[in-house]
Amino acid sequence: MKDITAEFCALDLERFAFFFDFDGTLAEIAPRPQDVVLSPGLRRDLGQLYLRTRGAVAIITGRQSSELVSLVGPDLPVAGLHGMDFPDAAPTPDRIVAARVAAIRSLLPDLARLIADHPGALLEDKRQGFALHWRGAPEAEAALTHAAQEALARLGDGWSLQPGKSVIEIRPAGDDKGTALRRFLTLPAFRGRRPIAFGDDLNDLPMLASAQAAGGIAVAMGEVPLAADLRLAGPEALAAWLNERLAA
Numbered sequence: 696m697k698d699i700t701a702e703f704c705a706l707d708l709e710r711f712a713f714f715f716d717f718d719g720t721l722a723e724i725a726p727r728p729q730d731v732v733l734s735p736g737l738r739r740d741l742g743q744l745y746l747r748t749r750g751a752v753a754i755i756t757g758r759q760s761s762e763l764v765s766l767v768g769p770d771l772p773v774a775g776l777h778g779m780d781f782p783d784a785a786p787t788p789d790r791i792v793a794a795r796v797a798a799i800r801s802l803l804p805d806l807a808r809l810i811a812d813h814p815g816a817l818l819e820d821k822r823q824g825f826a827l828h829w830r831g832a833p834e835a836e837a838a839l840t841h842a843a844q845e846a847l848a849r850l851g852d853g854w855s856l857q858p859g860k861s862v863i864e865i866r867p868a869g870d871d872k873g874t875a876l877r878r879f880l881t882l883p884a885f886r887g888r889r890p891i892a893f894g895d896d897l898n899d900l901p902m903l904a905s906a907q908a909a910g911g912i913a914v915a916m917g918e919v920p921l922a923a924d925l926r927l928a929g930p931e932a933l934a935a936w937l938n939e940r941l942a943a
């Protein structure tokens with residue numbers, strides 16, 4: 696591990712670009728994704744950080760970016776669906792999206808029946824993908840993992856399987872959170888800054904690795920075994936750190 700603790704504690708907001716995962720990083724995970732909230736203090740500080748860095752802040756999430764507007768506000772740039780849904784990017788052609796949505800829809804009835812057999816488990820329809828959550832039904836892990844693997848086999852090429860904490864997800868192959876970070880770094884507000892990225896789960900690995908490869912800092916949340924330069928205990932610790940940086 697690089698000795699960057701001191702630098703982290705006195706981080707120069709002028710020189711860095713900030714990248715945050717949302718669930719488990721900025722906000723505590725809740726049993727259902729729709730129950731997650733961002734603390735008002737952290738929301739305010741993210742707005743401050745956005746102003747102080749003149750826009751060098753982005754959220755890179757597995758959620759659809761539209762879901763985050765009500766949680767973080769309309770100003771912060773959000774890359775959704777693990778980077779596939781990138782702000783101002785040329786949109787994926789309609790016919791490709793339609794084909795993906797149709798492919799996922801064809802799987803949903805079987806998945807819904809499976810979920811009904813496991814009270815507490817959850818099917819999240821992401822339109823161009825889906826996630827199976829077992830936080831509320833830990834005994835369902837094996838069955839849901841198996842179902843996701845079967846779905847991947849049925850879908851064929853062009854899709855990938857993304858495991859996470861108490862969740863497994865199917866999404867279009869290609870972009871990941873690492874490509875999203877690299878794309879942000881080419882935008883005027885981010886260009887020339889060192890990236891610092893914060894993530895808590897396996898799907899954040901490409902983002903953390905991209906930050907390090909660009910000469911930046913990777914910060915992991917909690918105990919998940921991610922290769923990172925530093926660790927914070929969780930969203931509360933991150934909020935306290937950011938609040939301190941803004942007050943400095």
Ligand SMILES: [Mg+2]
Nearest residue numbers: 716718719896
């Ligand atoms: Mg997360």
